[in-house]
Amino acid sequence: MLPDTLDITAIRADFPILSREVNGHPFVYLDSGATSQKPRQVLDAERAFVENFTSAVHRGAHTVAGEATELFEDARARIARFVGVGADEIVWTSNATEGINLIAYGMSNASLGRGGQAAERFRLGAGDEIVVTEAEHHANLVPWQELAARTGATLRVIGLEDDGRLRLDEAAAIIGPRTKVVAFAHVSNVLGTVNPVSSLVDLAHAAGALVVLDACQSAPHLALNLGALDVDFAVFSGHKMLGPTGVGVLYGRAELLNALPPFLTGGSMITTVTLTETEYLPAPARFEAGTQRVSQAIGLAAAVDYLDAVGLGAIEAHEEALGGRLLDGLGAIPGVRVLGPTHGAERVGLASFVVDGIHSHDVGQFLDDRGIAVRVGHHCAQPVHRRFGVTATTRISTYLYNTADEVDAAVQAVADSRAFFGVDR
Known part of the structure; x- marks a missing residue:
């Protein structure tokens, strides 16, 4: 029973x-590990927005555009509360994969000199190291392989015990002065293992490295407080936690997001544009170029409300x-x-x-x-x-x-x- x-x-x-x-x-x-089903409450929330509030957020000056913008930003605030962080630390993405690529390409841009002195901590080069684990989803492995290839950094891997748990002694030996990033899944999508976040965060921060947490398999199933976990960045996808497809979340500490050079550029993420140069908005807007996934964000907020209610x-x-x-x-x-x-x-x-x-x-x-x-x-x-x-x-x-x-x-x-x-x- x-x-x-x-x-x-x-x-x-x-x-x-x-x-x-x-x-x-x-x-x-x-098969919810791949994608979850959606309750009526999520379907109804997204439908109600499309039927009554469809408009361009953060652009139009008319009434419906203002209402849509308020609902869009309210959804951001509800997601932020759900994971224990500030609303200005939540960036909408298409999925978790895009979120990880956003971080990796932002660091790549910093390594090319973009972002000035504020982006110095993101710069990578020969002799620097990126650490992942042997259990990672390709989305939390391939972007770091590519970043290493672009910058000359070295990718290092924490291995697994025969029972699927991380070799923490190996992690302690690998993570050190050359480590710039430690990226790992909170929960393995294959093994089901809940990894020891606090131990890895302590090792990374003691070395001065940034922590990127893949929370795709934890956000739907475990009470998640990213602030308390003390990670620097985290990602999760809406479709695995009762929400729509096409929307994901990137969390980043505010001071880091405001220093990280943007990945996607274009409209809505700028302050001033001339024919020769551009100045960017603060986070989270600086990472949300183009038309947003508005109805999907509304649906995801309804999903976290449902999870909270249960x-x-x-x-x-x-x-x-x-x-x-x-x-x-x-x-x-x-x-x-x-x-x-x-x-x-x-x-x-x-x-x-x-x-x-x-x-x-x-x-x-x-x-x-x-x-x-x-x-x-x-x-x-x-x-x-x-x-x-x-x-x-x-x-x-x-x-x-x-x-x-x-x-x-x-x-x-x-x-x-x-x-x-x-x-x-």
Whole structure:
């Protein structure tokens, strides 16, 4: 039995898609690690804005433009409160990937001399080091590879223990006087591991390095206070936390955002433009060139209101129970290996696994035939799969709207797949 922390029946009624069937079966959605479903409250908020307030924010002087701007900035303030920071420290992006690229390219521009003395701390060159982990999503690896290539800096990697946890002794040896950036995921999208943020922040700041936190898999599931975590930058995506696609969030400490040279340039992020030079607005506007993703920001604000109303503590407890049930069920199936830590380690309610003798895509197709949606492949994290000697896994990821029966159905389907593919002999 799961703890009575959430009114699952009421929650599920808010998500229209969960009432449909797939392949003649009730739809079981266990792929929230990739993208979450959206409740009616989010759909209604975005629709209401489009129907009643569509206008260019921060541009028009007419009534509706003013109303739209107020709603847009109110959404920013609600997101800021949700993660414990100031509204001027929240930048709208298209997704978390854009947010990380924004930081990396801003640092690249600083390394070319843009931004003057204020941007000095962002400049990289030969002998400087960028530190990531072996468990990173490609979005928090490739931009740093590119930054290293552009500046001559060296990329260094913190490895993993066999149980999927970070090698903190290795981190302490790697992070030092040459380190300029330490970038890592709060929660691994493959292993489910909740990484020790405070330990890594302490190591980085003691070395004078900046910390970039990928919070894509933590913001939807854990109570997140970025101010208390003392990170310098953080990113997360709306579509993983009940919000629309096409909107993400970059957090940066105000003094850092105001010193970082912009990445995308154009309209709305300037003060003065001549034919030869341009002066930029303070953050966050200096990073929001062009027409904004306004209705999506409104929808994301409605999503965090929904999460607040349900309660992140209750969501975390619910998913912890589902995750334990999932690990127990998969662990009881012969020939199934779950990547990452099992019981006793801090982790979220997802599990990536291999079934001996069956390709992950075939496992996923078998589950899909029963109406169960999961993720298959390398999950945009090839290095961590390579670390554990596999090319792909099947991933089951839970969220606040999932039930114990759905987890049990998925586990049973995984068990049944062994007989179907003839590997249970």
